[in-house]
Amino acid sequence: MKTIQAVARYLPEKCGGIQIRLSELLPVLQAYGVESKIAAAQDSKYENTYTHNGIEVYRYPVFPRPKAEPNHGESPHGRFEYFAHWLKEQKADIYHQHQWTPKCGLPHLRLAKELGMATVVSIRLPNPVCQRETLMLNGQEVCDGKIDRVRCSHCCGVSREISDTVIKRLAHTPLSISNLASGLLYQLKKAPAPLNTTATALLTPVSVPAYVVARRRGLLEMAEFADRIVTLSERLYETLLLNGVPQEKLIICKTGVPDVFLTSAQNVKKIPNKNLRVIFLGRWNRNKGLHILVEAVKSLPPDLPIELTIYGSAVDDERYRQKIIQSIKNEPRIRIAETLTREELPSVLATYDILALPAQWFDVRPMSILEAHTAKLPVLGSDVGGVNELIKHNVDGLLLPPTDVQAWAEAFARLSEDPNLLDKLRQGIQPVRTMSMEAADTVTLYKSILKEKAAQTESNFSNPLNFKQVISSR
Incomplete structure (x- = not known):
């Protein structure tokens, strides 16, 4: 079984938990007969390949650096053709994407699907559903995570003096204009008052509501092109359901310690x-x-x-x-x-x-x-x-x-x-889940997707599961 594991950056750069856990998991998967290659973005005009911890790493170029919004990368970034050419040559069985950003987002997932690979997306951060990227309502209390253009806009700084009706209209602002407003706001944030406060009041409503709508659209497009969406927690599973992700696409597979x-x-x-x-x-x-x-x-x-x-x-x-x-x-x-x-x-x-x-x-x-x-x-x-x-x-x-x-x-x-x-x-501490357990469950997931894909190809119809899938314990 050959897999591509896609991330927005990779070691030996300074990375977070996503990359560190992946670097520890892939050698364990290798022992189960799963061959993996890393595809990771880099801020460069050029591509390169190297080996890290026994795994081949392909660094595809991203130039110029894409805008942060929409966060799922609605349009392909600069030099996307390098990634596209490399991915076509791999002829992998599984494409597994671990991030959701302009550097590693919708265009990458969509291409893998078009190339006939089985596709998996792991959601390891709240950013696919939360404009603040924290799932904390107004930064103070736990939010249910339902994407709502009015509530989310207020949470992200749009004045409450602006009516719901106006916010709903502003949500249809073309993204090109929202990006322009966002860029101007960034430049003026360090300007002296009252210029910075006036800019915030005028430009935030032009940018945020459209971004909220784009975020939900991106999440549903993820669900369209992913055969499975992996969540790491019960709560996030429920949040994705709340936002319209089909239950048959969702599965819980929790990480474990080495x-x-x-x-x-x-x-x-x-x-x-x-x-x-x-x-x-x-x-x-x-x-x-x-x-x-x-x-x-x-x-x-x-x-x-x-x-x-x-x-x-x-x-x-x-x-x-x-x-x-x-x-x-x-x-x-x-x-x-x-x-x-x-x-x-x-x-x-x-x-x-x-x-x-x-x-x-x-x-x-x-x-x-x-x-x-x-x-x-x-x-x-x-x-x-x-x-x-x-x-x-x-x-x-x-x-x-x-x-x-x-x-x-x-x-x-x-x-x-x-x-x-x-x-x-x-x-009171109980035995914890290990990486070996996680690897075994990941292999089970991969095999089940490939088996389902083969059956769909053979019979030309799908038979999705209609119940909550959980393949891991604590």
């Missing part, structure tokens, strides 16, 4: 320490909520025994990082450590008492929770989608309001003052 994590974490012995040792893992990005942890620790009595160690990974927002650094200058209980490698992570995790995950967005399936549980660390997590599917409150962790600093501080105080609670949460 099997080596189990032995690496179990071989580390915790050194007794009077302090509550808290670890944070994640990018320097406000959506990760590190500022909530910092303020919570700083609000605790000076003599409360707690240590917070920040292992920041990629820097999405340098100003945010600098702000955090400035805020902890006089707080000896908080320190910033060097970024961990994947090899170091299991043994380092096992030396801490608890992982803190103050997500300020819908984190579809945060692997750090499973990695922490593998090392027998309970997790303090935000009570938001994705996170609350992996944490059982008061059993293997605690779920807290994402923006409530006082609630986080009180949780730290409880855990610091009551060691029995920490022991109880440790004992």
Whole structure:
């Protein structure tokens, strides 16, 4: 079985969880007889090919850099013909796309379908359904994820003084005009007031409603050209249904931790320490909520025994990082450590008492929770989608309001003052899903699609399943 795995960028560039997990999964799939090649975009005029972790990687050129909206890449990006030529030569059985951006979006998926490949799209982030890309309504509360041009427009900054009727009309603005308005707004954001505020008030309604409509259209076009859409969580599955994605296209296949994590974490012995040792893992990005942890620790009595160690990974927002650094200058209980490698992570995790995950967005399936549980660390997590599917409150962790600093501080105080609670949460941790399980389920998925495709070709009709498909446990 030959597969193409498509992403918007790839290692050894600085990448996020999507690329890291894929690089770990593909060698495991190889042991099941699945041959894979990576197709990844790069901001360049030229293509190139190399091998990473035993897998061939084709980097197709994207030039010039496409606009961020519509996010699914409604039109092919510059130099798309390089990707098209390469894909035609592969004659692969399966095309599996892991991102939904102008660099790796609808044109790529549509071409694979036209070439006769079985097509799969994995939705690993909320951006295909959410204009804010967080699934947090007004940035404050969990949203049901239904794409609505009026509600979504208000959520993304369109003034509530503009009537629903006007917003619905503005939603039909040609994308060329919306892109122009968006570009002007970007240029004027740093202009002095009142110019910047006037520009925001005038230009946001011209750009946002049309983008919301394009987002929903892109999602439904994804459903048209994908044989299966893979989700990683129950909540996201329900959100996709709510937005009109056919149930027979959807399947839940959850990610798992690399099997080596189990032995690496179990071989580390915790050194007794009077302090509550808290670890944070994640990018320097406000959506990760590190500022909530910092303020919570700083609000605790000076003599409360707690240590917070920040292992920041990629820097999405340098100003945010600098702000955090400035805020902890006089707080000896908080320190910033060097970024961990994947090899170091299991043994380092096992030396801490608890992982803190103050997500300020819908984190579809945060692997750090499973990695922490593998090392027998309970997790303090935000009570938001994705996170609350992996944490059982008061059993293997605690779920807290994402923006409530006082609630986080009180949780730290409880855990610091009551060691029995920490022991109880440790004992509540159950065995986690592994990458071997994920690989086996992925192979089952691929085989089922190919079998269905062969039957359709032979009989010239489809017989879609009419029930919710789940091929993975926790």
